[in-house]
Amino acid sequence: MMDDSRAPTNSSSSNSAASNIWQDREIRFDIPLAHLDLRRGEFQIDSMDSVEDTKGNNGERGELIITNLRLIWWSHKNRRTNLSVGYNAIISINIRSASSRLRGSTQALYVLTKFNGSRFEFIFTNLVRNSPRLFTTIQAVFRAYDTTKLYRDLKLRGAIIQDKELKLLPHEQTYNKVNGVWNLSSDQGNLGTFFITNVRLVWHANLAENFNVSIPYLQMKSIRIRDSKFGPALVIETTPRSGGYILGFRVDPQERMRDIYKEIHSLWQVFSVNPIFGVDYTMEDRPQPLSSVTVQRTTDDVEVLDQEEDNSDVFAAYYADGTKNTDREAVFHPDLGLAIENLREGISLEQLWSVL
Template sequence: MRLFVSCFMFAVLSVNMQLRVGELTVDKLEMIEDTKGNPGDFGKLIVTNLRVIWHSSSLPRINLSVGYNTFITVNTRILSMIHGGHTQALHILTSFRNCRYEFIFTNHDTKSTRHYTSVIGVYRAYVSSKIYREIKLRSGIIRENRLDLLPQEKVHSSIQDVWNLSVEQGNIGTFIITNIRLVWYADVNHQFNVSIPYLTIGNITIRTSKFGPTLVILSTEASGGYILGFRVNPLQQLHITHKEISILRSEFEKFPIFGVEYTFEHQPPSQKEISVEQFTEIQDNQAEISNVFGYYFSEGETGQRKPNFSIHLGLAAEDPREGSTLQSLWELVPSS
């Protein structure tokens, strides 16, 4: 199950702007400026349980999608406005493919009092629920010989005397199948365990090994590309287990549970879901939008460059990075 929301994308196609199965809209903020990439352009910031989406109100194809999985830090800052008063800016530092990017969103809605509480709250919920989406080894999931169930989790089967073949000699333990994940833990040491969410499973088959017919679980490349083997006896039980897991995994793909739960303190739960409006976009196939990745590169703490007068802008501005000009940064469609 591929999660396109786990990274970030610029100029997202409308099909990827729409929420995927299991993704819920938590909040929507108006009059938000993408200060670093599109200064002066107001848009809408949509907060879901998996990512943050921003798009220009005047031209929705100018947009970006940032998955919480790329976040390094997120915080807010109070800014003084030119015409008096104060507003709040959201600063997000991210990491993707060994590069760091930063995003700054400024709220220009003078009537807003919540600002970015939903973004920070949902992100914290995302971080605290990684066990729904990541393989966990040797974690504290077993208490008093029982699996510590997650919210919305139900046990479907518990199978005794299952061998974990991840190490050469093998270890015997208990194999648990739930509606969210697969869990195995050793009988002699409950801290020797593994939790495998369905979200991380790329393939599950029965193969012949030196230990005999084995249940083999291959995790996705994004989750580490692990190969996990379990021996279930007798052979009939092995096939029953494989079939049960395949059915539950198929159901999970139709109705995935990501574990990210957030409710506004000042609103009842019934009001927390907000629809993402549909919009049509005009695709321009004859001219490509400028490469905007450079706008969002993080410069760390060495940041600010000396401002110089720009004839093109008619005001003083920081010199751009080497290889770019102020004129090119303000172009939507390259002139060359």
């Protein structure tokens, strides 16, 4: 690990950059409407105005927004009933049968997540018949997010250098290559090379390309020139989310190191104004002429059942196991001739069997 907590002694410069980015990392329920707005660097990929949150708000029609960072759903009845599901919290996405009040038994998108030590399951049903967009778009965007982690996550000892050159990411540009950069993670230091790009700072050892670190600007907490036992050093502190590393580097002469510091600091600040999260997705289906897709308006033959006000914890409806880690009492079921866990109120064995 290239953590040098001994390097900095006296601070000479410090500033702030992109921070408080929670949209792709967290799951939030019934958030203030302002939190539904897209942050800087976040953009909408697709929207569907007839989607049901089948697990938590079965029977309610809502709108689903797919961005490059998260899924946003809100109820048409009241936008304060909403969800924000960050892609970083998603474990798996599957398509299975579900029981919808508005569509009956139908195919739905199951999204299994983990956040703050708890697992949550979300079920989204597209109320527009014969439309695969809900399945194809979300799965494709999630894959795009999952395969672009180098834009957002600090990486140690990655396969990022080939023949002494940095493997550039899509839309990444190298602004400077600096030779003669010492990494101060050991008593003797390691001589290497900086690559300064528009999305990250990369260092690798000249004698071992696999001894490297990729630091996205997204994970930088501070950049400073501070005193160390090796003399003045360029010190980069990363966010707690990325491990809270303190990385020390030295470049001679000092004037050259200050020029490098100014360049990195400037790119870091530019990135903060408009972060690049790396997710690049283009809708392949070209829109058809309006005349070819216009159909006569019809009224859905469905009955929306108003649910009674429930003051229980909003998280409970989305727990992956349906409970808060508690087992229900086992009872004898005469039809099965077996002892089973007591069913929750309002749930029958026939209903569970029909889902299976």
